[in-house]
Amino acid sequence: MRIDPFEKFAMIVGGILLGAFILAIAYANFVWGVKVPTCEVVTRPFSKGAFIETAPKTYEVQVVARMWYFDMGTGKNEITIPAGSKVTFFVTSGDVVHGIKIPEKNINIMAIPGVVGRVQTTFERPGEYLMVCHEYCGIGHQGMYAKINVIQ
Amino acid sequence: MGKIRSLTLWHWYVGFAALFVGLFFGLRQSLARAGIWAKYDYYQGLTLHGVLNALVFTTFFIAGFLYLTTETSLKRPLRSYALAWFGFVVLLAGTVLAAVPILTGRASVLYTFYPPLMAHPSFYIGLTLVVIGSWIAALVVLRTYLAWRRENPEARVPLMFIATATTYIVWFIATIGVAAEVLFLLIPWSLGWVKETNPLLARTLFWYFGHPLVYFWLLPAYLAWYTIMPRIAGGKLYSDPMARLAFMLFILFSIPVGTHHQFADPGIGSNWKALHAFFTFLVAFPSLLTAFNLAASLEYAGKSRGGSGLFGWWAKLPYGEPVFAAFISAMILFIFGGISGIVNASYNLNMVVHNTSFIFGHFHLTVGSAVTLTFMGLTYLILPKLSGRELFGRRLALVQSYTWLIGMLIFSFANMAAGRMGVPRRTDLGLSTYSFPPVVEHLEKVSALGGVILYASSLLFFVVFLGTLFVGRSSKEMSFTLPVTEAYQTEAEAPRFLDNWKVWIGIAVVLIIIAYTPVLKQVLEISPFGSPAYSPSLPVPLPR
Numbered sequence: 001m002r003i004d005p006f007e008k009f010a011m012i013v014g015g016i017l018l019g020a021f022i023l024a025i026a027y028a029n030f031v032w033g034v035k036v037p038t039c040e041v042v043t044r045p046f047s048k049g050a051f052i053e054t055a056p057k058t059y060e061v062q063v064v065a066r067m068w069y070f071d072m073g074t075g076k077n078e079i080t081i082p083a084g085s086k087v088t089f090f091v092t093s094g095d096v097v098h099g100i101k102i103p104e105k106n107i108n109i110m111a112i113p114g115v116v117g118r119v120q121t122t123f124e125r126p127g128e129y130l131m132v133c134h135e136y137c138g139i140g141h142q143g144m145y146a147k148i149n150v151i152q
Numbered sequence: 153m154g155k156i157r158s159l160t161l162w163h164w165y166v167g168f169a170a171l172f173v174g175l176f177f178g179l180r181q182s183l184a185r186a187g188i189w190a191k192y193d194y195y196q197g198l199t200l201h202g203v204l205n206a207l208v209f210t211t212f213f214i215a216g217f218l219y220l221t222t223e224t225s226l227k228r229p230l231r232s233y234a235l236a237w238f239g240f241v242v243l244l245a246g247t248v249l250a251a252v253p254i255l256t257g258r259a260s261v262l263y264t265f266y267p268p269l270m271a272h273p274s275f276y277i278g279l280t281l282v283v284i285g286s287w288i289a290a291l292v293v294l295r296t297y298l299a300w301r302r303e304n305p306e307a308r309v310p311l312m313f314i315a316t317a318t319t320y321i322v323w324f325i326a327t328i329g330v331a332a333e334v335l336f337l338l339i340p341w342s343l344g345w346v347k348e349t350n351p352l353l354a355r356t357l358f359w360y361f362g363h364p365l366v367y368f369w370l371l372p373a374y375l376a377w378y379t380i381m382p383r384i385a386g387g388k389l390y391s392d393p394m395a396r397l398a399f400m401l402f403i404l405f406s407i408p409v410g411t412h413h414q415f416a417d418p419g420i421g422s423n424w425k426a427l428h429a430f431f432t433f434l435v436a437f438p439s440l441l442t443a444f445n446l447a448a449s450l451e452y453a454g455k456s457r458g459g460s461g462l463f464g465w466w467a468k469l470p471y472g473e474p475v476f477a478a479f480i481s482a483m484i485l486f487i488f489g490g491i492s493g494i495v496n497a498s499y500n501l502n503m504v505v506h507n508t509s510f511i512f513g514h515f516h517l518t519v520g521s522a523v524t525l526t527f528m529g530l531t532y533l534i535l536p537k538l539s540g541r542e543l544f545g546r547r548l549a550l551v552q553s554y555t556w557l558i559g560m561l562i563f564s565f566a567n568m569a570a571g572r573m574g575v576p577r578r579t580d581l582g583l584s585t586y587s588f589p590p591v592v593e594h595l596e597k598v599s600a601l602g603g604v605i606l607y608a609s610s611l612l613f614f615v616v617f618l619g620t621l622f623v624g625r626s627s628k629e630m631s632f633t634l635p636v637t638e639a640y641q642t643e644a645e646a647p648r649f650l651d652n653w654k655v656w657i658g659i660a661v662v663l664i665i666i667a668y669t670p671v672l673k674q675v676l677e678i679s680p681f682g683s684p685a686y687s688p689s690l691p692v693p694l695p696r
Binding site for chain 2: 001002003004006007010011014015018021022024025028029034035036037038039040041066067068091092095096097099101102103104106107108109110112113114115116117118130132133134135136137138139140141142143145
């Protein structure tokens, strides 16, 4: 099969480009720590939300997504934490499939009944962070959100 | 071979009728998200838009089109028309069974129908029949090929048929996943035979199907770009062998990549997600081959038409020809579709865009443009041949293609920008109780403007379509074959192994086993069959 030198060049450049993208992904994963959710085998699904300070400025939030609110154990649709807090979210669903997106953070995880997901982030800047359900979960979906208040 | 005429036409009538209804709800969504004309059932409309456009329109159009490419490339009648018509009836019955519960509000579960939201059983049974109908169409093509092979034991398989068969091979392997999901999980569950189902397993089976599904849509467009477009442009396909290689690579890498739709899912190891991400980058490679091959073909055409120099040929292409206008607009939009697709595929970068409006910004450039606009261009080419009438409103057809190009750039870029700011997809944003920064409101209005332009463009298409059928001047040039491009580097230069289906399918099966065994094993271990059924309108399980 005859492959034109130009075509060979284009193939090599294309291959190098894809390789460079893969390296960038690996760099973000290992150096910056931008991870995707993985399979949690230790934590079993839970049916009640919880908001726990495990150490100073370190929190564990157990989120149960339900039609159409996030139960985070605080009795309202928000949590308040000091700036610089490291937060681990354990996420499951109490009914249908939901999702969590925190637009100003790289937090993006599905809430699926029967399984638990875990994501972690640090809230450096004070402010009000929106946490929105990003998977269709029925007629109330567009009203499903929570807030994370980060205070000085 | 005149029997092909009504067979293809009837597939297209139903397909375009579905598209016509579905596009109206596309318009409504783009307006509703901007807070305009928002009083309707958004999620019912979204289900209609997804099911009618992405599943029904594509399947009917592709089945009708690939009958035509089979006859054209193999130069023999289908085996057999009776079976093909039976397939059509099954497709139609399935469509009706699925459409009735959606229209009556008992299946507002979107086209991905993730359990434990449950639709009326008729929805699942209807979709099953649509899949079975498409399998019958694939069987007709397979039987025609086998008959051709017996008659021509030594002949090379024509490129147009390579593309046709690749589409159905990818489709058949893919639909095994959704068939398993619907037959073993969802139908027994929706009929109440089993009370509880497994949402993560259902999602995993759906996306085993869901990604190659996009290649089922895209490969017929590639077929048109490779084997028809260069001739319309006035040139030749640059390389037949490299085109063959690209199609075979699609067989390999279309399927073991589905978990890249589940990067944000719990219950699946990040290592296996990374493997699927890697295979996804490999499936980008045949698209890069395609970009080179088609650009070289266009350069050949431009230079044959008197263009010269590095860029001079670009100006000589037949932009005033409706078929070419649709193809070139589709290809330009697909460049952005491909680039945004690589963003989606990029594992941790996906955390920025997953389930945001970036996603539908992306796929309206692929299935909503590369595919749909190419199919419209094919209609401008083929409808006059099948109907024996001249194309009605050539200028309207031209305006249609270029307004689609402009409308889609506006629509997609606005939504990709909004998605970058975290705006969720599949959300009745006009009624949301939270708010985003003010710029998002403006982006949604820009998106609505794009939606209006696209809808107007689609209406032009239907004017041309119906005008050609009913008031077009009759022409003497009724023909039931397609214009096939010659190649500059011909099939004679292609090594024989490039036509060896068994080898490529065999490797594909091995790759699927490697990619999916660990994922399915993990999902079955971690995810229970424990979810009762829910209706989209009640926050408690349905009494059963």
